[in-house]
Amino acid sequence: MADTNAQNSTADLNLAFLGTGSMNGAIMRGIIAAGHDPARITATVRTPSKAVALAEETGVNALATEDSAEANLEAVAQADVVFLGVKPVGILELCREIAGALKPTAAVVSVAAGITVGAMEAALTSGQPVVRSMPNTPLTVGLGAVGVAAGSSIDEATLEQVVALYRGAGVVKVVPEDKIEAVTAVSGSGPAYIFYMAEAMAAAGEKLGLDADTARELAAATVAGAGRMLAEPDADAAQLRRNVTSPNGTTAAALESFAQSGLEEMVLTAETACVERSKELTRELSS
Numbered sequence: 001m002a003d004t005n006a007q008n009s010t011a012d013l014n015l016a017f018l019g020t021g022s023m024n025g026a027i028m029r030g031i032i033a034a035g036h037d038p039a040r041i042t043a044t045v046r047t048p049s050k051a052v053a054l055a056e057e058t059g060v061n062a063l064a065t066e067d068s069a070e071a072n073l074e075a076v077a078q079a080d081v082v083f084l085g086v087k088p089v090g091i092l093e094l095c096r097e098i099a100g101a102l103k104p105t106a107a108v109v110s111v112a113a114g115i116t117v118g119a120m121e122a123a124l125t126s127g128q129p130v131v132r133s134m135p136n137t138p139l140t141v142g143l144g145a146v147g148v149a150a151g152s153s154i155d156e157a158t159l160e161q162v163v164a165l166y167r168g169a170g171v172v173k174v175v176p177e178d179k180i181e182a183v184t185a186v187s188g189s190g191p192a193y194i195f196y197m198a199e200a201m202a203a204a205g206e207k208l209g210l211d212a213d214t215a216r217e218l219a220a221a222t223v224a225g226a227g228r229m230l231a232e233p234d235a236d237a238a239q240l241r242r243n244v245t246s247p248n249g250t251t252a253a254a255l256e257s258f259a260q261s262g263l264e265e266m267v268l269t270a271e272t273a274c275v276e277r278s279k280e281l282t283r284e285l286s287s
């Protein structure tokens, strides 16, 4: 899925990843797999042992905040794009911490649920380019899905650089900020729904007589295989589903049972809960 144009236009950028846990780590690994030179990346983590492990695994320059209170400032000093990957509760404090150390042209990209462009802009120096994004962890294998909303001071070319970095590792949609919650509900949180489905399929397989390892491996391979088919250009989920469903066959019986249990309503209710939680986070944290 690597995008050659994206690599060409972004190859010279220096990147910083502040708080390199599940999500920022996935973005960083996806961008490196797409061809970005790890020597142009500085990542920060909390503990020295994690910094050593991350540097050995990926080749990036990794700094630990427990080693130096200046680690985040050092990381952003030369950066053209800065990915903020700490928990939502820590984003604005981190913005205030790094504000004076950023290049005025550096794009500050948040991946946090609930934190608005306006809150980030207020916590940074006036005019700093800002992006609010909602990525997902499959970026780590080049199959990510990302929604991106522009801040008020970012120019087209800088936004395109951020989009190009993400596009090297997945599908990117630029959306108005008021659509980011819906993006979170579909794709940001979405991988967890699918992993939950894989767990449920394996648990059911066990109840139907398979041993635990066999059920887990079959369920995982099925979800992974179906996902790969959906990632093909022009793949159509409904058509792929019909291709498995023989008239009056076994799949039809299972799908009819899902429909009778109200699967579509359950998904809508769950995604609505996700949107509501994101709005709550905004009320709790964006000041």
Ligand SMILES: NC(=O)C1=CN([C@@H]2O[C@H](COP(=O)(O)OP(=O)(O)OC[C@H]3O[C@@H](n4cnc5c(N)ncnc54)[C@H](O)[C@@H]3O)[C@@H](O)[C@H]2O)C=CC1
Pocket (backbone or CB within 6 Å): 018, 019, 020, 021, 022, 023, 024, 044, 045, 046, 047, 065, 072, 085, 086, 087, 088, 090, 094, 111, 112, 113, 134, 135, 136, 137, 188, 189
């Ligand atoms: N996990 C996911 O699938 C997704 C997460 N997000 C967002 O990503 C953000 C991070 O979530 P996760 O990666 O799941 O959490 P995580 O806990 O795996 O990663 C956060 C990391 O930041 C480090 N950290 C905390 N404060 C720091 C600081 N001041 N300086 C440097 N490092 C610091 C922590 O030690 C930790 O390793 C959240 O804002 C979340 O809303 C967004 C989309 C998907």
Ligand SMILES: O=C(O)[C@@H]1CCC=N1
Pocket (backbone or CB within 6 Å): 113, 184, 188, 189
């Ligand atoms: O659960 C969360 O709040 C984060 C945001 C989207 C996925 N994980």
